[in-house]
Amino acid sequence: MVRRIEEGKTYTGTVTGTARFGAFVTLPDGSTGLVHISELSDGYVKRVQDVVEKGDEIPVLVVERGEEKTALSLRRSGRPQKSVKPDFQEAPAAELEEKMEAFLEDSRKQLDELDSRLRTRQSRSWVQEQQTENPPGGQR
Numbered sequence: 001m002v003r004r005i006e007e008g009k010t011y012t013g014t015v016t017g018t019a020r021f022g023a024f025v026t027l028p029d030g031s032t033g034l035v036h037i038s039e040l041s042d043g044y045v046k047r048v049q050d051v052v053e054k055g056d057e058i059p060v061l062v063v064e065r066g067e068e069k070t071a072l073s074l075r076r077s078g079r080p081q082k083s084v085k086p087d088f089q090e091a092p093a094a095e096l097e098e099k100m101e102a103f104l105e106d107s108r109k110q111l112d113e114l115d116s117r118l119r120t121r122q123s124r125s126w127v128q129e130q131q132t133e134n135p136p137g138g139q140r
Contacts, residue, residue: 005029007065010077015056018048025060025072033070035060040074 005011005027013025013033022036035058040051052058052074059079064071 003029005031005062005065005070007062010059010061012057013060013072015052015054015058017054018052020048023048023052023074025058027060027062027070031070033060033062033072035072035074039063039072039076042075 011028013027015023016026016032017024020037022034023040024032025035026032035052037045037048040048045051058074059077060072060074061077062070063073063076
């Protein structure tokens with residue numbers, strides 16, 4: 001058992017729980033620290049569970065050690081980096097292109113509708129101005 005956990009050193013800890021913002025890890029001395037989601041990987045992490053799960057043993061670097069909290073880092077521990085667990089697959093480029101095309105087409109339609117409404121309002125305003133300037137029967 002490690003007597004004292006020191007800042008700047010790497011230890012093997014056990015993931016005891018996860019949250020949207022990170023993973024809780026028990027260190028060899030029995031204390032618990034937090035690996036913030038931004039410290040799980042060099043790459044983008046959408047969900048903590050994509051990288052670690054409860055029960056995983058992981059190397060962690062002790063970034064900051066205080067009386068009430070311990071900040072840990074998996075990405076700076078020297079472990080080879082994986083952005084997510086191996087069973088995760090990124091969307092193919094073609095799928096992304098299809099989504100972008102659909103988004104752009106929808107945006108074009110919305111802009112066309114907005115433009116049409118704006119032209120209708122401008123047309124009504126012009127008619128009202130003409131009627132005010134040239135009332136029926138020539139009266140002003």
